[in-house]
Amino acid sequence: xxxxxxxxxxxxxxVPAHADNPISMLLPxxxxxxxxxxxxxxxxxxxxxxxxxxGLRSWFIGDTIQSDGALYLITPYDPxxxxxxxxxxxxxxTADAEGKFLLLEGIFGSSSDQYPSLRHLADLxxxxxxxxxxxxxRVAAMKTYRLNDEKVMGWLKKKVExxxxxxxxxxxxxxxxxxxxxxxxxxxxxxxxxxxxxxxRTQLPSMSEFxxxxxxxxxxxxxxxxxxxxxxxxxxxxxxxxxxxxxxxxTSFFAKKS
Amino acid sequence: xxxARLQTGALLKKVLEAIKELITDANFDCSDNGIxxxxxxxxxxxxxxxxxxxxxxxxxxxxxxxxxxxNLVSLSKVLRCAGNDDIxxxxxxxxxxxxxxxxxxxxxDRISEYELKLMDIDSEHLGIPDTTYEAVVQMSSAEFARIxxxxxxxxxxxxxxxxxxGVKFGAKGELGSGAVTLKQNGNVDxxxxxxxxxxxxxxxxxxxxxxxxxxxxxxxxxxxxxxxMSSEVPLLVxxxxxxxxxxxxxxxxxxxxx
Numbered sequence: 001x002x003x004x005x006x007x008x009x010x011x012x013x014x015v016p017a018h019a020d021n022p023i024s025m026l027l028p029x030x031x032x033x034x035x036x037x038x039x040x041x042x043x044x045x046x047x048x049x050x051x052x053x054x055g056l057r058s059w060f061i062g063d064t065i066q067s068d069g070a071l072y073l074i075t076p077y078d079p080x081x082x083x084x085x086x087x088x089x090x091x092x093x094t095a096d097a098e099g100k101f102l103l104l105e106g107i108f109g110s111s112s113d114q115y116p117s118l119r120h121l122a123d124l125x126x127x128x129x130x131x132x133x134x135x136x137x138r139v140a141a142m143k144t145y146r147l148n149d150e151k152v153m154g155w156l157k158k159k160v161e162x163x164x165x166x167x168x169x170x171x172x173x174x175x176x177x178x179x180x181x182x183x184x185x186x187x188x189x190x191x192x193x194x195x196x197x198x199x200x201r202t203q204l205p206s207m208s209e210f211x212x213x214x215x216x217x218x219x220x221x222x223x224x225x226x227x228x229x230x231x232x233x234x235x236x237x238x239x240x241x242x243x244x245x246x247x248x249x250x251t252s253f254f255a256k257k258s
Numbered sequence: 259x260x261x262a263r264l265q266t267g268a269l270l271k272k273v274l275e276a277i278k279e280l281i282t283d284a285n286f287d288c289s290d291n292g293i294x295x296x297x298x299x300x301x302x303x304x305x306x307x308x309x310x311x312x313x314x315x316x317x318x319x320x321x322x323x324x325x326x327x328x329n330l331v332s333l334s335k336v337l338r339c340a341g342n343d344d345i346x347x348x349x350x351x352x353x354x355x356x357x358x359x360x361x362x363x364x365x366x367d368r369i370s371e372y373e374l375k376l377m378d379i380d381s382e383h384l385g386i387p388d389t390t391y392e393a394v395v396q397m398s399s400a401e402f403a404r405i406x407x408x409x410x411x412x413x414x415x416x417x418x419x420x421x422x423x424g425v426k427f428g429a430k431g432e433l434g435s436g437a438v439t440l441k442q443n444g445n446v447d448x449x450x451x452x453x454x455x456x457x458x459x460x461x462x463x464x465x466x467x468x469x470x471x472x473x474x475x476x477x478x479x480x481x482x483x484x485x486x487m488s489s490e491v492p493l494l495v496x497x498x499x500x501x502x503x504x505x506x507x508x509x510x511x512x513x514x515x516x
Contacts, residue, residue, distance in 0.1 A: 232300075233331055235279020235472050239299060242468035243414055246511040249302040253492050253509065254384035 007066045012074035025117035030081045043125030047077040079130050087147035101144035260288045260350045262315040267346035271337045276476035278330040285325040305507040314501025327379035336372045391486035393420040393461045396454040399483040403474035405438045410467045419462045461487045464511040473506040
């Protein structure tokens with residue numbers, strides 16, 4: 001039963017007293033490409049995760065019982081992670097062209113029908129600085145941006161280095177990753193062989209996979225977008241299932257006209 | 259350029275409903291004779307040929323032959339915006355980039371205008387010779403639709419046997435078997451329902467019911483349907499309209515035990 005004042009247990013950032021209401025939205029998760037829940041509050045991006053109680057637990061809240069036993073976690077999320085696949089899609093890089101420079105509105109405006117909420121990303125605080133971390137920036141009358149693969153690699157590498165340097169100070173991380181082999185090694189040596197390999201090729205091979213999974217059209221040829229595969233009508237779909245065994249094609253009965 | 263004004267817009271709506279379930283894209287070939295369309299279904303075992311003769315329009319003007327490449331689902335969506343009593347005017351210029359449609363409602367002085375983008379479609383025309391068929395059955399179109407629908411419960415294919423006495427539609431499947439026989443009658447009182455048979459020779463042929471059911475989408479266009487058959491050639495299912503026709507051809511199933 002739905003109650004009017006549903007309560008949730010949520011661990012989140014401190015919210016200033018006069019803050020605007022948070023915007024909650026679905027965006028493509030950069031890691032899986034599947035829709036995931038994100039929150040924008042005060043110009044900052046947060047990831048929302050739910051620890052599902054699977055209907056087995058409830059919460060006592062004061063004198064009431066809340067049947068939804070899930071725990072919600074709202075944690076800060078580096079917008080650059082979100083930006084990289086989007087920027088990669090939008091620049092339309094091809095084998096011989098580096099792709100397009102785009103305005104802020106161009107990047108988030110039309111990228112995906114599936115995720116109209118992407119436009120909210122343009123309102124993030126310091127979005128131009130985040131973009132500049134991984135993009136070439138052209139300043140004319142308006143600022144335009146284009147993803148730069150080398151900058152992306154540099155940025156990712158720094159992220160890894162920061163992570164490695166803090167790794168052992170977080171016991172929970174050490175414990176949880178102890179059973180996988182490669183990461184502790186990375187921590188010991190501070191090197192990431194996989195990353196070096198990628199850098200030598202100065203491109204990110206799996207990048208376009210990102211976009212594909214997130215439902216964004218990643219065809220290099222912008223034309224390919226317009227030629228949608230024709231949709232079949234209901235009748236045609238039924239016919240597609242019809243057995244045509246023993247039936248000759250029309251062309252075997254009627255001659256082609258020249 | 260083409261300009262064709264159709265007094266009863268409902269006709270065009272029904273025509274589209276009748277062909278869009280069989281084919282996706284097709285050229286409307288406009289000439290001074292009228293508007294014609296010929297296309298095969300995806301499996302190429304069926305063919306539809308449509309003709310809307312020039313005298314069905316008032317006025318009709320087509321100085322130069324034009325091929326208007328149309329996505330039929332899109333066109334039928336636009337036509338859904340037209341009322342059944344609307345007068346529909348089709349217009350296209352020689353570049354054939356767009357088809358403009360005007361729907362006029364004389365009762366409430368409403369005029370709506372739509373433009374549909376056209377496309378280039380490669381189509382091969384098949385030459386269909388005039389043949390004398392061994393058997394021609396003329397019957398009520400509603401009756402034919404009902405028989406196909408009923409027998410589909412039992413099987414995917416129907417055996418049509420035509421003799422002097424009548425026409426028998428039979429289906430056999432895992433569930434069981436069924437047959438509907440219509441006796442030849444010259445019922446003068448109910449001319450619309452009479453079953454008339456012209457016979458040179460008895461025929462017995464098998465056809466895919468899924469296709470026949472698909473063809474019966476044209477039932478609203480005409481109260482009568484004619485089935486023309488000869489052994490080992492495609493069945494012709496024809497719905498005649500006041501000024502034109504819609505003809506479906508279907509390859510028989512050969513070598514199937516039934």
